[in-house]
Amino acid sequence: MQEIITSLKNEKLRNVMLLQKKKKLREEQGLFCLEGLRIFEDALRSAFDLIDQIYVSESFSGSDDWKRIARGYFSNGEDISKIRVVSDGIFEKICETVTPQGILCVMRMKRYGYSDIPKEKLLLLENIQDPGNLGTMVRTAEAAGITGIIMSRDTVDVYSPKVTRSTMGSIFRMPFLYCGDICDTIERLKKDGVTVYGAYLRDGKPYNETEYKIPCAILVGNEGNGITDEAISKVSERVYIPMQGEIESLNAAVAAALIMYRASEYR
Amino acid sequence: MQEIITSLKNEKLRNVMLLQKKKKLREEQGLFCLEGLRIFEDALRSAFDLIDQIYVSESFSGSDDWKRIARGYFSNGEDISKIRVVSDGIFEKICETVTPQGILCVMRMKRYGYSDIPKEKLLLLENIQDPGNLGTMVRTAEAAGITGIIMSRDTVDVYSPKVTRSTMGSIFRMPFLYCGDICDTIERLKKDGVTVYGAYLRDGKPYNETEYKIPCAILVGNEGNGITDEAISKVSERVYIPMQGEIESLNAAVAAALIMYRASEYR
Numbered sequence: 364m365q366e367i368i369t370s371l372k373n374e375k376l377r378n379v380m381l382l383q384k385k386k387k388l389r390e391e392q393g394l395f396c397l398e399g400l401r402i403f404e405d406a407l408r409s410a411f412d413l414i415d416q417i418y419v420s421e422s423f424s425g426s427d428d429w430k431r432i433a434r435g436y437f438s439n440g441e442d443i444s445k446i447r448v449v450s451d452g453i454f455e456k457i458c459e460t461v462t463p464q465g466i467l468c469v470m471r472m473k474r475y476g477y478s479d480i481p482k483e484k485l486l487l488l489e490n491i492q493d494p495g496n497l498g499t500m501v502r503t504a505e506a507a508g509i510t511g512i513i514m515s516r517d518t519v520d521v522y523s524p525k526v527t528r529s530t531m532g533s534i535f536r537m538p539f540l541y542c543g544d545i546c547d548t549i550e551r552l553k554k555d556g557v558t559v560y561g562a563y564l565r566d567g568k569p570y571n572e573t574e575y576k577i578p579c580a581i582l583v584g585n586e587g588n589g590i591t592d593e594a595i596s597k598v599s600e601r602v603y604i605p606m607q608g609e610i611e612s613l614n615a616a617v618a619a620a621l622i623m624y625r626a627s628e629y630r
Numbered sequence: 631m632q633e634i635i636t637s638l639k640n641e642k643l644r645n646v647m648l649l650q651k652k653k654k655l656r657e658e659q660g661l662f663c664l665e666g667l668r669i670f671e672d673a674l675r676s677a678f679d680l681i682d683q684i685y686v687s688e689s690f691s692g693s694d695d696w697k698r699i700a701r702g703y704f705s706n707g708e709d710i711s712k713i714r715v716v717s718d719g720i721f722e723k724i725c726e727t728v729t730p731q732g733i734l735c736v737m738r739m740k741r742y743g744y745s746d747i748p749k750e751k752l753l754l755l756e757n758i759q760d761p762g763n764l765g766t767m768v769r770t771a772e773a774a775g776i777t778g779i780i781m782s783r784d785t786v787d788v789y790s791p792k793v794t795r796s797t798m799g800s801i802f803r804m805p806f807l808y809c810g811d812i813c814d815t816i817e818r819l820k821k822d823g824v825t826v827y828g829a830y831l832r833d834g835k836p837y838n839e840t841e842y843k844i845p846c847a848i849l850v851g852n853e854g855n856g857i858t859d860e861a862i863s864k865v866s867e868r869v870y871i872p873m874q875g876e877i878e879s880l881n882a883a884v885a886a887a888l889i890m891y892r893a894s895e896y897r
Contacts, residue, residue: 408876409876495762499881499883499884502877502880502881503880503881503884505874505875505876505877506871506873506874506875506877506880507874508874508875529881531877531878531879532876533875533877536875536876571891571895604773604891605894606773607772607773607774607775607894608772608773608775608800608803609675609676609772609799609803610769610772610773610798610800611798613769613770613773613887614766614769614770614796614883616766616881616883616884617766617770617883617884617887620880620884620887620888621887621888621891624838624871624888627872627874628838
């Protein structure tokens, strides 16, 4: 049995705290953190080989939940060596959640290139800023049969703790990448035979009267400003979502969901 | 010109701070708070007569935004008397947002009874807990042509600051009420000729192959647990949203949006 970590002088723990806060460090090290039992079980199921380090609070390490997991997944010496028990007080300090559930794991990022993304049904995102919106979009995308997500460089970091939490495990299964320039990506997709639909507020065809051609890509823009003029000028077709009342726009994750689900009816 | 408020000893300001935090007090006084320029302009446009008090930070009171508003809306003595300027430091203390925009208003609640709610297309909510989800649902409901929202008593407070912010002004236009018992409400709606559709995960008809009968009500359940067994046993029809991949459920606001928008195609 390994010793319980009781101090933040432990180098790995200090690195965990930095990974939680700094996007640049996550990118450099190719690592990110997950907190909570639910997403940890998603990781065990969908991305076991990407788990790098596991930290369990002292009190959680004695729980039935933890024993069940340990029995089910960790059989050989190498896997067990990834697990470290941390005193409760110190564990709270490495967590971002206000009431941590007693488990935090450090995962290796899976890196995708343009050619790794299956081009059947794509979601393209331009400058999405809200972590909850992005997480919800990744989750909905998987459910709607989206085969990959391409994001503009200025979209919020998909590995930030709030995003990973709200993806509900989809983060491990959905191929995605950040592109250099979204306009270039739209042009490249069109050359590759993909029809690109832009969710637009001002004109276009109603999203529910559009015959989606597959392969397709659905472009959704920033929460406040929508798709930039530059990007909308590149899309194959503009679609809009009819709105009643005095509503100016829908929540970006809701708009994306409506169009992705509509497109999911086409093959 | 009135004096600038520079201290939290001001009784009204102290009441504002309590209104921000305490649901019970909001209910007792029939008042709630709004922060920010955008939602304040929504209030001016959609609920001018419900504005009770307006607090403007000293620096915001000199801004062009504020002068434009004051010119446009506040013409008579009574209206102007609702406005008080607060020193910047004190203003920050009465606000919930981290970087307040310099305007906070206290609004009177509009109370609806069962008979005030037009029963054409309703959204019924059982125990929704996330304020962002509820706010997004209210906003999407207006856009999808929903005529009213009825919520179970254990649903999060629609007047909490996070909810009102994320409704984007729909809160002033959408009739809603909290009911004593959601099962009784479903029975009453059915007696009144309303077909009640329950968003269910386990069985039913696909939401996109359902012919929605109008008047209708769409019931959506709690984020983690869905609709209770008791409530689902009362609905007229169960509908489900097909999901690909390994997703267990959709975000509640996304699920509500998909069904409300589908129902909006029926008259």
